[in-house]
Each structure stands twice: as C-alpha cells, then as structure tokens.
Amino acid sequence: MPRLADPEACVALLVKTIKTLRASLGKERGTLSGIGLALPGFVARDRQTCLACTALGWRNIKIGAMLAERASLPVWVENDAKALILGEQLFGPLKGSPDFSMIFVSHGIGCAHIVNGRLLWGNAGGAGEISHAPITVDAQKALPCRCGNRGCLETVASLLAIGNAARQAGLPTNTMDLTRLAAEGHSDALSILHRAGSAMGIATAQLIQMLDPSHVVVMLDPALKDGVYGNALQYEAESHILHWTNAHTMINFRDFEPDSFARGAASLAARYFIFGHGGV
Numbered sequence: 001m002p003r004l005a006d007p008e009a010c011v012a013l014l015v016k017t018i019k020t021l022r023a024s025l026g027k028e029r030g031t032l033s034g035i036g037l038a039l040p041g042f043v044a045r046d047r048q049t050c051l052a053c054t055a056l057g058w059r060n061i062k063i064g065a066m067l068a069e070r071a072s073l074p075v076w077v078e079n080d081a082k083a084l085i086l087g088e089q090l091f092g093p094l095k096g097s098p099d100f101s102m103i104f105v106s107h108g109i110g111c112a113h114i115v116n117g118r119l120l121w122g123n124a125g126g127a128g129e130i131s132h133a134p135i136t137v138d139a140q141k142a143l144p145c146r147c148g149n150r151g152c153l154e155t156v157a158s159l160l161a162i163g164n165a166a167r168q169a170g171l172p173t174n175t176m177d178l179t180r181l182a183a184e185g186h187s188d189a190l191s192i193l194h195r196a197g198s199a200m201g202i203a204t205a206q207l208i209q210m211l212d213p214s215h216v217v218v219m220l221d222p223a224l225k226d227g228v229y230g231n232a233l234q235y236e237a238e239s240h241i242l243h244w245t246n247a248h249t250m251i252n253f254r255d256f257e258p259d260s261f262a263r264g265a266a267s268l269a270a271r272y273f274i275f276g277h278g279g280v
Helices: 007-028 063-071 080-091 159-168 175-183 187-211 228-239 260-275
Strands: 035-039 050-053 058-061 075-079 100-105 109-115 215-220 250-255
Touching: 007 063, 035 063, 035 080, 035 260, 058 063, 063 075, 075 080, 075 260, 080 100, 080 109, 080 260, 100 187, 109 187, 159 175, 159 187, 175 187, 175 228, 187 215, 187 228, 215 228, 228 250
Parallel strands: 035 075, 100 215, 215 250
Antiparallel strands: 050 058, 100 109
C-alpha cells in the first residue's frame, strides 16, 4: 500500500483494501473480529491514538477510532516495532522466552523489547527507540536526521542512509546490487556497507549491555543479512559486549519480508481476541 500522510485518505484506503481482501477470499474467509494497525510512531496507551509520527507528520491523530468507525470493527493500534515483537512473543520461535529484543532495519530502524514476559513500554511509549539515538558525537561528521537532530543511528545504518550514501558515490542504491559490488571488492560499496553495519552493531551492543536479553532478533533485507553489513553488525556487536558470565546473548538474523508488519499487526488484534486486554 502507498504511504498516505492524510489520515482520512489513509483510513479510506485501509477500508477499501480490507473489503477487497475479504472479497478475494470467497468462501474461505472466516469471521473478521478486529483489525490491528502498526505504524512508525509513538502510540498512546489506549492503543487508539498516534501521538507522533515523523514519517507521516502526524500529531495526536485518533487513527484507531477513525478506522473503527469506518470499518465497523474494533481496532488496536501499535508502534510497528512493538507490533512485530508482540507477534514474535505470541507466535514466533521465541514465544517461550521472557527476555528478548527485536530490531528491524528498513527505510528506518525499529526496536522493541520483552522484559520479564511483558512489552517494555517506557514512560511515554518510547522504549526501544534506537533509530534516533545518537551514534556519533563528531559534529562535523554527524548527518542531519528527519527528526530534527543530527548523528542519529538512522542517518548511518538504515536503508535510506545506505541508499543516500550509494547515490552520492555514484553507485546503485539497490541493496542487492550494492552488496554484490562489495563482494567483488568495490571499495566505496565496501565502505558504505561496513560503516552502516558497524554502526548498527555498536547500537546492538549498547542494547545488550543495558538490557541483557537472552536473544536479539535482527530483521534485515536478505541482501544485507549474509553480506558485509550483516558481518560487520555481528562483529561489532560481539566485540563490544562485556562477557562477564557464562550467559550469552544470541543474535539471530531473520529476513525482513514485505508482510512482516502485516503479520505483527494481525497478531496485535489476535492478542486482544485471545486475552481480552492484549496480554501486554
């Protein structure tokens, strides 16, 4: 689906898409009990209101109530990274783990944590917001970020940052082509991907040092996972972790797929159906 900044237009497209999807299922479709909505921003504890979304320019948008009214179904809204980890907790391989973290690297970077079996929320829902944590303090090298600050992790390690750096170097912005060039020894491609992966690895190490999770699931574009980016991430993360006990955080790479957010959003609705109050 296209990304629409106007809330009314966004809701209208969602309702149309839901109707089209249900119609395509024919006799196989079951009863639709609710809708989960994942978005890249801060969401209020009521799971209805988007408090702030830099990508869409939203502030205090009651998107859940708007969609519920148009779709005539209950709607639960959550930050995209939190929706992903709630889906992992409910249906994924780590569903039995009480303490784990999840990171995804896409156009932006998202992160969320399960601590003592529950979603770590934070004071205002911002727990895990590493995308806009500073990764450099050198003002001359710190790039401006869309959030208004400089030197954020997103400006170095995201797909957007990699694409921008590749474009400036006259290289293809497609991650598969860039990874192929790096594998062939192209110095600029190697430098771009190594710098991005190293920054992500350092951020991952900081996360591990602060929370001591049993696992960190890192969802990456398949082209990045097995190439320079993924290797640099793994190396830097493991190099900066203090191994003070026999316990060891496992870093698990997964492919970031187009329907990852949709599955996370669906699991959010499923939690409310199963537990009544979301189980978080």
